[in-house]
Amino acid sequence: MLLQNWWYTTLIGTKRSIQPPLKDDRRCDVLVIGGGAAGLAAASRLAGSGKKVVLVEKNICGGSSTGKSAGFLTPDSELELSQLVRRFGVQGAKDLWDVPVRGISLMLDMMKSGGFDCDLQKQDSLFLGKGPKGFKAVEEEAESRRTLGYGSRVYEGSELGSVLGSVGYSSAIRYEGTYGVDGLRYAQGLKGALLDKGVEVYESSEVLKFSGHTATTHMGSVTADQVVFCADKLSPALSPYSWNVYHEQTFLSITEPLSEREQRSLFPQQPLQCWDSDLVYSYFRLTGAKRLLLGGGSLLTTYAKNDATTARVIDHVIGGFRHMFPNLGGVKFTQYWMGRIDMTRDLLPTVLREPRAPWVHHVLGCVGLPWATFCGDFAARQVLAEKETGDEKYYAYFDAERKFLVPIWLERAIGKRLAFPINNAWAKYYQRDVRHGHPSSASPWAAASP
Ligand SMILES: Cc1cc2nc3c(=O)[nH]c(=O)nc-3n(C[C@H](O)[C@H](O)[C@H](O)COP(=O)(O)OP(=O)(O)OC[C@H]3O[C@@H](n4cnc5c(N)ncnc54)[C@H](O)[C@@H]3O)c2cc1C
Structure with a gap:
């Protein structure tokens, strides 16, 4: 790579x-x-x-x-809705969730008025629960969305196969109004x-x-x-x-374009943008050219002082992905890169x-x-x-x-x-x-x- x-x-x-x-x-x-x-x-x-x-x-x-960036345009950038509700109450969560929702809307307006192409993909968000903890995280997210009156659909693990080619997740929650973009x-x-x-x-x-x-x-x-x-x-x-x-380091990788069969094996219905419930989570989506973008990291490198450029971290993320999607074992990752996300305490x-x-x-x-x-x-x-x-x-x-x-x-x-x-x-x-x-x-x- x-x-x-x-x-x-x-x-x-x-x-x-x-x-x-x-x-x-x-x-x-x-x-x-x-x-x-x-x-x-x-x-x-x-x-x-x-x-x-x-x-x-x-x-x-x-x-x-x-x-x-991976170009996920979703309100859930590190801050899940349930966390906002716990931290700031229902009205506070609504006010804060509104920030990225309005940010997405501003971005769409600027793309439209500027008339430029940046590989905008309409892709619903799918937050994937892993294990019993992930199941609970999905439940909490669903409950918060219900409380705030936001629409969503919850998938039990057994139902997930209709939208995602993996049987490894315990449940998931899907919502719309989200996009993928070439940043x-x-x-x-x-x-x-x-x-x-x-x-x-x-x-x-x-x-x-x-x-x-x-x-x-x-x-x-x-x-x-x-x-x-x-x-x-x-x-x-x-x-x-x-x-x-502060800075948090994350890694990204990309594949050759997937074949029709591979695309269907990953997303049986339509491409979605996905991330899981792990502390250092993995995230993936398809670009317009049907390349698979996969990101993640490790606990050690996330908070490390210096940039880690080794492929070992992303290799581990790719290994985890292959485990969850055994049908995509042949997909070839060609490039990887990393970046540090600025954030506050x-x-x-x-x-x-x-x-x-x-x-x-x-x-x-x-x-x-x-x-x-x-x-x-x-x-x-x-x-x-x-x-x-x-x-x-x-x-x-x-x-x-x-x-x-x-x-x-x-x-x-x-x-x-x-x-x-x-x-x-x-x-x-x-x-x-x-x-x-x-x-x-x-x-x-x-x-x-x-
Ligand atoms: C690998 C990776 C994946 C990510 N994936 C996603 C994702 O899928 N979805 C999402 O929403 N977010 C994602 N993020 C986070 C997102 O990219 C950032 O939160 C967002 O881009 C921050 O935008 P910004 O304008 O604040 O900062 P930046 O994009 O960092 O812009 C700051 C600019 O200031 C310039 N600059 C710095 N110092 C100076 C100086 N002294 N003089 C002049 N210019 C200067 C820099 O060159 C830079 O262009 C990801 C980040 C990384 C690193």
């Missing part, structure tokens, strides 16, 4: 060329730093406002997580749409220094009235909030305006393309003072100072590497905090509206 991000191959033959780096000193109304799902969504909202907008991207747009082509397509709207986009332009209103790259600078930081893997030198973000994003520099906005730790899209758009709406009804309810959730099990002072003593999995597991499996979801008058936006 070749260590290479498959999505780069899919850029061959696309119309848009890579944009040249920033080479001079520019001025603009709003500068967006980072061209992933969040930065592109922010720039997209700003583009229609009449303001002069510049976007600078260190790599190419989509060159980090967005363009490495790199999405980002590049959206970049093209932004250029058409007059946004200046500079690729290969890493912001090395930020001071006052000015961001400096290796060959130029941009001075802006307002700045939206949507960059990942931030260093403390660039952002006071870099301590808020409790898996909710941090989106705020800097209290001491209210012209600087930060979007950090968004887990999932739909979350990143909503949050980028949200920050841009705050820049434009175009708040929508109900925006206030998100201030408390997205606040950098929200409560965590291991507080910052203790984290400094025990180290980020230990504090992160503890906070993460606490949020996912134990946190109960139904006080959230109420407008916070202490929010940075309430205090410093433009």
Whole structure:
């Protein structure tokens, strides 16, 4: 297997060329730093406002997580609905589930208005329970969906064969309104749409220094009235909030196109996007070209300090898949790659305006393309003072100072590497905090509206 991000191959033959780096000193109304799902969504909202907008991207747009992702557009990115209900109560869960649902809708709108192709596939989500624990997880998910009035269909293990060619799962829950996408082509397509709207986009332009209103790259600078930081893997030198973000490593692999027989053996009715109930879960779906995309990881590498590039981890994931789908034993995986997903201690994003520099906005730790899209758009709406009804309810959730099990002072003593999995597991499996979801008058936006 070749260590290479498959999505780069899919850029061959696309119309848009890579944009040249920033080479001079520019001025603009709003500068967006980072061209992933969040930065592109922010720039997209700003583009229609009449303001002069510049976007600078260190790599190419989509060159980090967005363009490495498996492209599942589902509200359930790491945060299951039942976990949200336990953590924030029914109304809080509804408010938060709404975030990625609106993110997906924004993405579809931008694809439509931009008129670009990014291999959009309508694929229902299928969450697969493994063993008795997985059975319970599916039951809890079904119960939460019923409570919130969201439609779904539950399959007992014996019924699953009608939609999935495996007898290894204990049960599953399926729901619609979800899609698969090529994240790199999405980002590049959206970049093209932004250029058409007059946004200046500079690729290969890493912001090395930020001071006052000015961001400096290796060959130029941009001075802006307002700045939206949507960059990942931030260093403390660039952002006071870099301590808020952690990274979780995941691996992906892709096969040659499956034959008709193999496709039917995997999905007897129609392609679905699937993930299982394991702590470090495996996930799979078909691309438009009927290649099987399979992802996963291991407990050790998920939280590891350094990138693990060995094929051993994904080989293990592939082995697990072959065990569950013995009829697909002959399918050949050709490429694999890995990436680190930025996230916060409790898996909710941090989106705020800097209290001491209210012209600087930060979007950090968004887990999932739909979350990143909503949050980028949200920050841009705050820049434009175009708040929508109900925006206030998100201030408390997205606040950098929200409560965590291991507080910052203790984290400094025990180290980020230990504090992160503890906070993460606490949020996912134990946190109960139904006080959230109420407008916070202490929010940075309430205090410093433009
Ligand atoms: C392997 C993998 C699989 C995934 N699968 C899925 C999935 O199936 N579905 C899903 O919803 N999510 C998935 N995710 C998560 C998802 O990709 C991310 O949550 C999402 O892309 C975050 O978007 P973002 O814009 O916040 O960050 P990014 O996409 O990381 O964008 C940040 C951008 O900032 C740029 N940047 C960084 N520093 C600077 C600087 N100093 N100057 C200028 N630019 C800078 C980076 O180059 C990057 O392009 C996956 C992630 C990985 C790694």
